[in-house]
Amino acid sequence: MSTADITAEHHDDHHDHGPAKGLSRWFFTTNHKDIGSMYLWFSLAMFLVGGSMALVIRAELFQPGLQLVEPGFFNQMTTMHGLIMVFGAVMPAFVGLANWMVPMMIGAPDMALPRMNNWSFWILPFAFGMLLLTLFMDGGAPNFGWTFYAPLSTTYAPDSVTFFIFAVHMMGVSSIMGAINIVATILNMRAPGMTLMKMPLFVWTWLITAYLLIAVMPVLAGVVTMMLMDIHFGTSFFDAAGGGDPVLFQHVFWFFGHPEVYIMILPAFGIVSAIIPTFARKQLFGYASMVYATASIAFLSFIVWAHHMFTVGMPLAGELFFMFATMLIAVPTGVKVFNWIATMWRGSMTFETPMLFALAFVILFTIGGLSGLMLAIAPADFQYHDTYFVVAHFHYVLVPGAIFSIMAAVYYWLPKWTGHQLNEGAGKFHFWMSFIGVNITFFPMHFIGLAGMPRRIPDYALQFADFNAIASVGAFIFGLSQLIFVWNVIQNIRSGKKAEAKCWEGAEGLEWSVPSPAPYHTFTTPPQIEGAK
Amino acid sequence: MSATTEYYVPAQSRLPILASIALFLMAFGAGGMLNESSYGGITLLVGALAMIAVVYTWFGKVIEESHQGLYSAQMDRSFRWGMSWFIFSEVMFFAAFFGTLFYVRTFAVPWLGGEGDKGVSNMLWEGFTAQWPLMETPGDKFSGPEGIISPWALPLVNTVLLVTSSFTLTFAHKALVHGGTRENVIKWMWVTVALGVVFLFCQGYEYYEAYTHYGLTLQSGIYGATFFMLTGFHGAHVTLGTIMMIIITLRLMKGHFTADNHFGFEATAWYWHFVDVVWIGLFIFVYVF
Numbered sequence: 001m002s003t004a005d006i007t008a009e010h011h012d013d014h015h016d017h018g019p020a021k022g023l024s025r026w027f028f029t030t031n032h033k034d035i036g037s038m039y040l041w042f043s044l045a046m047f048l049v050g051g052s053m054a055l056v057i058r059a060e061l062f063q064p065g066l067q068l069v070e071p072g073f074f075n076q077m078t079t080m081h082g083l084i085m086v087f088g089a090v091m092p093a094f095v096g097l098a099n100w101m102v103p104m105m106i107g108a109p110d111m112a113l114p115r116m117n118n119w120s121f122w123i124l125p126f127a128f129g130m131l132l133l134t135l136f137m138d139g140g141a142p143n144f145g146w147t148f149y150a151p152l153s154t155t156y157a158p159d160s161v162t163f164f165i166f167a168v169h170m171m172g173v174s175s176i177m178g179a180i181n182i183v184a185t186i187l188n189m190r191a192p193g194m195t196l197m198k199m200p201l202f203v204w205t206w207l208i209t210a211y212l213l214i215a216v217m218p219v220l221a222g223v224v225t226m227m228l229m230d231i232h233f234g235t236s237f238f239d240a241a242g243g244g245d246p247v248l249f250q251h252v253f254w255f256f257g258h259p260e261v262y263i264m265i266l267p268a269f270g271i272v273s274a275i276i277p278t279f280a281r282k283q284l285f286g287y288a289s290m291v292y293a294t295a296s297i298a299f300l301s302f303i304v305w306a307h308h309m310f311t312v313g314m315p316l317a318g319e320l321f322f323m324f325a326t327m328l329i330a331v332p333t334g335v336k337v338f339n340w341i342a343t344m345w346r347g348s349m350t351f352e353t354p355m356l357f358a359l360a361f362v363i364l365f366t367i368g369g370l371s372g373l374m375l376a377i378a379p380a381d382f383q384y385h386d387t388y389f390v391v392a393h394f395h396y397v398l399v400p401g402a403i404f405s406i407m408a409a410v411y412y413w414l415p416k417w418t419g420h421q422l423n424e425g426a427g428k429f430h431f432w433m434s435f436i437g438v439n440i441t442f443f444p445m446h447f448i449g450l451a452g453m454p455r456r457i458p459d460y461a462l463q464f465a466d467f468n469a470i471a472s473v474g475a476f477i478f479g480l481s482q483l484i485f486v487w488n489v490i491q492n493i494r495s496g497k498k499a500e501a502k503c504w505e506g507a508e509g510l511e512w513s514v515p516s517p518a519p520y521h522t523f524t525t526p527p528q529i530e531g532a533k
Numbered sequence: 534m535s536a537t538t539e540y541y542v543p544a545q546s547r548l549p550i551l552a553s554i555a556l557f558l559m560a561f562g563a564g565g566m567l568n569e570s571s572y573g574g575i576t577l578l579v580g581a582l583a584m585i586a587v588v589y590t591w592f593g594k595v596i597e598e599s600h601q602g603l604y605s606a607q608m609d610r611s612f613r614w615g616m617s618w619f620i621f622s623e624v625m626f627f628a629a630f631f632g633t634l635f636y637v638r639t640f641a642v643p644w645l646g647g648e649g650d651k652g653v654s655n656m657l658w659e660g661f662t663a664q665w666p667l668m669e670t671p672g673d674k675f676s677g678p679e680g681i682i683s684p685w686a687l688p689l690v691n692t693v694l695l696v697t698s699s700f701t702l703t704f705a706h707k708a709l710v711h712g713g714t715r716e717n718v719i720k721w722m723w724v725t726v727a728l729g730v731v732f733l734f735c736q737g738y739e740y741y742e743a744y745t746h747y748g749l750t751l752q753s754g755i756y757g758a759t760f761f762m763l764t765g766f767h768g769a770h771v772t773l774g775t776i777m778m779i780i781i782t783l784r785l786m787k788g789h790f791t792a793d794n795h796f797g798f799e800a801t802a803w804y805w806h807f808v809d810v811v812w813i814g815l816f817i818f819v820y821v822f
Contacts, residue, residue, distance in 0.1 A: 031542075218625040245640070
């Protein structure tokens with residue numbers, strides 16, 4: 001959306017070194033594009049691992065009774081599925097997109113701190129290697145849910161919880177360094193003339209996301225450290241017998257956890273705000289209001305955390321405050337949704353694969369947002385809490401929300417990365433299979449949740465059988481259709497028609513001024529930017 | 534800063550992946566050690582030594598590049614943004630523990646004593662009376678401390694030491710920027726380092742007293758837990774800050790840093806002031822009130 005007129009084009013032709021040969025390119029690289037690619041591949045691998053775990057869950061839940069797995073292993077699957085998807089799939093994918101696109105969008109030669117950038121990435125495979133290793137340890141992997149509430153995760157946890165804690169510490173180190181790098185890049189590396197209010201919205205949303213990451217990942221580190229102390233050093237943070245409080249765990253965790261939710265959605269807003277104007281062939285409606293709405297959402301994310309714990313027994317004043325503060329979030333989010341719709345109003349719309357994913361995002365994310373509004377009502381939440389309704393809610397905002405936006409971004413920028421035009425047929429096939437699969441999976445969960453089926457159980461009462469069977473079928477449709485995506489991406493890397501520099505007719509922004517595929521180094525000397533966004 | 538205008542993008546480097554391996558060995562070793570496995574200690578040790586080697590090499594490389602004039606003024610700003618946001622992340626880390634302290638004092642302990650909307654939790658341990666410092670824990674699983682550290686003895690001395698050290702560090706900084714002699718800068722730096730070391734010694738003695746005379750330990754209920762976590766993490770940060778200042782001082786003695794190019798010096802100074810401010814928070818909310 002940033003229409004930046006480039007008066008002086010300085011594409012990299014005088015810079016000497018291209019990529020190194022062999023594996024050393026990936027192990028030792030300092031290049032933002034290489035590191036971005038590694039983040040994206042890592043994220044895809046974790047998406048498939050975490051997705052397989054989801055399929056184990058759905059296979060077990062296909063019918064009532066215990067068929068395939070032990071309840072203990074089922075709990076490990078729900079826990080690991082959540083942890084891997086949140087920390088291993090969604091977050092690294094967004095960091096990968098930031099690595100690839102932010103320097104190109106602001107006219108920077110690379111990230112501000114390139115060596116640290118590579119360190120941020122390479123911590124992740126080790127952290128997740130250690131986390132996955134817990135599956136093979138005595139007592140099994142973490143089984144207390146991805147929210148790891150004490151005392152399940154302290155007094156009653158398997159021994160592997162220690163490795164889980166250190167894995168979380170490593171992910172935190174990686175995220176904080178990655179976020180610092182992104183903030184430094186955006187604040188310090190913009191080309192002359194690229195003022196803050198001319199930045200593409202993807203850059204804006206990432207600036208705010210990075211701020212959230214730096215603010216809350218240390219709090220996560222704090223809470224797992226308190227767990228470690230309670231487990232191994234005899235402290236009583238989460239033990240009321242010593243004057244502590246298990247509810248304290250939930251407060252500290254959700255003080256991290258709620259901003260974390262927005263860390264997983266704000267970059268998605270940025271992506272959709274780039275794609276919709278391109279395919280509507282109109283400027284983004286309400287750029288400034290989009291920026292302010294993003295900042296407002298980020299601010300509100302710090303004062304709503306206890307809506308995750310309405311049923312834990314808070315004083316009435318707490319219930320009321322967190323209920324109303326939560327409802328306020330609907331205002332800036334509504335601003336965004338209406339802005340996207342207004343952008344499309346009377347636009348010359350076409351429906352290429354990225355646009356389909358972006359449109360599905362707007363519709364399905366809004367469904368997830370509205371069920372969130374229902375959950376925000378404290379008295380109603382007493383009914384919905386810890387049911388499949390909650391599962392339906394957050395999967396609607398995370399799968400057709402965050403994940404669809406990542407798919408949209410990959411399809412949108414893939415020609416820029418590989419230099420090959422998209423295979424629209426395969427892309428659309430992937431989209432429709434995903435769209436159908438995701439709705440068959442998660443929509444019935446609303447109904448069984450409202451009817452009272454609790455989450456995180458391997459068995460259920462007979463009256464929930466039909467909708468569970470439907471959801472399981474949908475999950476396999478969705479899961480298998482991701483193989484089309486993998487095939488499509490690999491095919492696109494290997495071959496395809498040559499893509500032009502500006503491969504989408506309506507696309508605007510600096511990244512479309514460099515050739516496709518983008519040269520190994522872009523903007524070693526900054527471009528001059530004029531004009532408005 | 535040098536006259537370079539092009540932003541320096543370093544060539545390939547082995548350091549990041551080596552640092553990742555070292556971090557993994559440390560984490561895996563620490564996990565193993567806590568679960569009493571045979572490999573834990575040695576893995577942690579190897580990882581820690583590797584990490585020290587990597588960090589030493591990495592900083593050496595950055596200093597070398599700086600001296601070669603590869604860094605522009607823009608690079609200097611990148612470092613400054615980086616350090617500022619790192620300190621902000623540290624602030625949030627301490628905020629988690631301060632938040633814990635406030636929650637426990639304002640809500641958890643009074644509720645256990647029967648106060649307010651959630652006073653029903655008094656039914657867990659009837660007859661428990663809320664107090665802070667918590668000298669009697671509700672359950673028998675933990676036993677409370679027999680005494681606590683008086684703020685007006687060693688902690689007050691420590692406050693004076695740290696606040697003074699912030700001043701002496703600023704004297705060194707002023708001398709560096711405003712053309713004082715290098716001897717003067719180095720002299721004030723050693724004074725600051727000495728104040729940090731004496732602080733750490735006092736803190737160590739205070740811990741010794743707490744454990745031996747007052748029965749105030751990590752295990753003595755939530756008072757001991759919050760006390761040692763907050764002061765302990767602060768102490769760890771003072772230790773790191775002192776090491777950073779020793780390195781900076783040695784670099785000053787080697788002739789590094791000039792009036793207009795001394796980011797390493799300033800970053801260390803920022804870190805030290807941050808540690809000082811955290812201490813003032815600790816002194817007020819952990820020791821005095």
